[in-house]
Amino acid sequence: MSHATKAAEFNKNEAKVNWHDKALWYVREKRDKSAHNVQGWEYLRQLGSKIKANVLSNLDEYLIQFEANAKKNGIHVHWASDAEEHNNIVNDILSKHNAKKVVKSKSMLTEECHLNPFLESRGIEVVDTDLGERIVQLAQEPPSHIVLPAIHKTKEDVDELFQEHLGTTPSQGNPEYLVGEARKHLRDKFLNADVAITGVNFAVADTGGVVVCTNEGNADMGVHLAKAHIACMGIEKIIPKEKHLGVFLRLLARSATGQPITTYSSHFNKPEDGKEMHIVIVDNGRTEQLSREDFRASLHCIRCGACMNTCPIYRRSGGHSYDYTIPGPIGSILSPGKDLKKHSSLPFASTLCGSCSNVCPVKINIHEQLYKWRQVIVKEQKQPMVKKSILKTAGVVLSKPGLYRIAGKTARFMLKNAPKFMIYNKLNAWGKARDLPEVKGQNFDDWYKKRQKNG
Amino acid sequence: MQKKKIKVGLFIPCYINQLYPQVGIATLELLEKLDVDVDYPQRQTCCGQPLGNSGYEEDSKGICNLFVENFKEYDFIVGPSGSCIYHIKHHFDILEQTPEVKRVRNNAFELCEFIVKILGKTDLGASFPHKVGLHKSCHGLRGLKLGSCSEVQGEHYSTEEDLLNQVRGLELMSLNRKDECCGFGGTFAVFEEAISSKMGKDRVQDHLSSDVEVLTGADHSCLMHLEGIINRNKQPIKVMHIAEILNSSL
C-alpha cells in the first residue's frame, strides 16, 4: 500500500492528526530553543557532518581498529553481513548461555533485523525495556518513531493496553500511575533476565568501547543485572576518537528532544568481571548504500528523529504510514536502497520543503536525496500510466513554444467551461478539498501582446 | 554619459501566465517603475520544475534548453515565483554547463530578491492599508535563502518582510508557525491529496487565528493551493501575490 493511501487512512480522524501534529511540533520547538542556545550550533553540525564523512570514507580501517581495541578489552566481536546472520549470531550466544529471558533496550537495528519474532519463535522471551517500546510491543505494533516509539498512542490508549496486559486498574490515562505500574512490571523482567541486548549509539574506534544513550537508564539496568551483554550495531555507528563524543552527544539529545544531554550516556568498554560482552557488527545493505554516491551521506544518520519531528507530512501521517523500520524523511531515503519497488512511494511523500535538512545534526541533504531517488524510481520502476503520459506529454509540449500556446488555451478553456461536477469527480484529487483557480478572460501572453500593439 | 539600464528578461511561470495574469502584470509594472529595461521573451514556456520534482528530469531537458535559449541574453532573469527560480539555479545541473547555462543559472532571481539585493531598494512607494500575513514558501526560504529559517541558528532576516515593512499602512501579522510548509509541493498536491489538503487547511487556520485579511507570498503556486482551500471553505481571507501588494497605491 502506498504512503498516500495509508496517510489518507490516518487522516480520517482529524482530531488525532491534530494531536499528533501538535505533540511533535512541541518537540521540534524544544529542539529549536535548545539548539539555538548553544553558541556555534551550526558549526557543531558542520563538525558532526565532517567527522561522519571521514568515517564513511575510511570505514574499513576504523572498523578494524575498533575490533582490535574491543578484543583487547576482552569483548567478543562478531560480524554479520545481513539480518539473518545477525539473528543467528545473537541466537547462538543466547543458546550458549542457555538463556530463555532477554531484556532489550532500544535498538533500531534489531527492529530492522526483526530479531524479536526470530527469537520468540525459538521460545525466548524478549522484553523491550524502553517504556515506549514496551507499549508498542504489548500492542503488537512496530514503533512509529525512532525516538518516541509510541508517539501515536494517547495516554488513554496506554491505559487500556496496560489494563489488558498488566492488569492495571482504569485510571483515565493517569501518566504517573501508568509509569509506576510499568516500572514494577519491568523491574521483575530486569531481575530475571539472563542476557541483556542493547543497541549502540556510538562505537569508538580508538577505545573499542560503545556508548548507549537512554533517558530511562534501562540499558544500564539490563546490562548490570544480566550475565551477558550483547550490543548490536550497524557498521556506520563508528566514530574515530573518544573526544568526538563531545560533538555527537551535544548534537544528539538537543536534536532529539531538546534536552542538553540524554539522562544516561552509558559507556561500555569491557565486560564486568565474571561476565561476557559481545558486539555484533552488521552490514545489512549499508555497504551497498555506501557505494551509491548520491545517497552515501544518508549513512551519517545518528537516529535523533529530528527530521521526523519537523516533517509536516510525518506529523500529519504518522510513522506507520511509511511502512518501514525507520519512518519519516530519513526512512524515505534509506528504504528505497533496501527495496526500491516496495518503498517507491516514500520519496514522493514529501513537498521537498527542506526542513529536514535544516534540522539534521549531521547535515544530511535529505530533501535533495528525495529528489534524486525520484529520478531513479521513475527510471527503474513501472509508473502509473496516467501520471507517466501526462508528464511525458508535458515534457514535449513545454519544450515547443507553439504547442504550448495551444495547450495553454485548451487547458484554460477546459477549466472555464467544464461544470463543477465534472471537474470535481473522483479523479480530480485537487478538487476534493480545494476550489480550482478562477479563469480570467485572457492570459498574460494575450495581455502583453495587446499592450505591445497599443503601446 | 547616460548610465545603461539593467536589462531584465521577465520570466512568467506557465501557471501564472495561464491562470494568474494579474500577477504577471503587477510584476512587469513594478519592474518598469523601478527603472529597469524589462523585456518579456515571448517564446518562453516553463522552467521544467513540475517534471523534475516528479522524477521526470530526463524528459525536461528540452524545456530547460529552451529556457536557456530564451533568456541567455539578459543581465538578469526575474520571475515572481521562488520555486521556479530555485529549480533553474539548482536543477539545471542536468544540462551541459556551457557559459550560457551557467550565466542563466547565476543571473536568475526571484522578484523580491532582485529588488532588495540587486537594485538595493526596499521602499517602493506602495500603500496597502491592510492586515497582511506572509506565507514564506519553502523553496524561496530554505532553497534560495530569502530569509532566515526557524530551524537554523542566526540573525533574523527576511527579504519579503523588508519590502512589506515599507508599504504604507500595511500591518504585517505575526503567525504561530512562521515558516511551515503549505503542502502544495507540485504533483504532491494531487498524489498525496489528504496530507496536502490538511497541511493547507492548517496553514490557512494559522493566518485566520492571526487576524490576517490578506495572505501574500512570493510564490504563487503555494498561494493557488491556499486560495483553493480558502474559497472552498468560504473563509474571509483574500489571497494576493506580493507583487500585487508592492505595485498597489490604494
Ligand code: SF4
Ligand atoms: S537523518 Fe538527521 S535528523 Fe533524521 S534522524 Fe538521522 S540524524 Fe536525525
